[in-house]
Amino acid sequence: MNASENHDHDHDSSHKHENKHKMIKAEKPYPTLSFELFEDKMDGFNLIINTSNFIFSPQNVNGKNNGNEGHAHIYINGTKFRQYSPYFHIPSRLLQNGKNIIEITLNSNDHGHFMADKVPLTKKMEIDFHKHH
DSSP: OOOGGGOSSOOOTTOOOOOOSOEEEOOSSOOEEEEEEEEOSSSSEEEEEEEESOEEOGGGTTSOOOSSEEEEEEEETTEEEEESSSEEEEOGGGOOSEEEEEEEEEEETTOOEEEETTEEOEEEEEEEEOOOO
């Protein structure tokens, strides 16, 4: 699996993701975060990021922080993808046979990791995937 053009740093398959971004206190009302995965009939999975009190703002990425706006980081087995909308397709080529870890974080325009009440806005899911040959 080679997605080096889509992530900010290299990972090996045994690497556990550790968020090295600075923590940013979200504004009240605090954002909420959850996500859903649906198997795609053609290939892989479709992921939907559910938020409240948060605005995806791709036009402001790398800019000044502005309240509870920003983007998400999606980690698939430790490989990072920056995401500017609630919808993401995970092709099966990014998944390994067996256990896979999908992690989502909400991030500010400057990539800081949002916290709500001192708790990082992060959700993680483990999926079992078997490639069809």
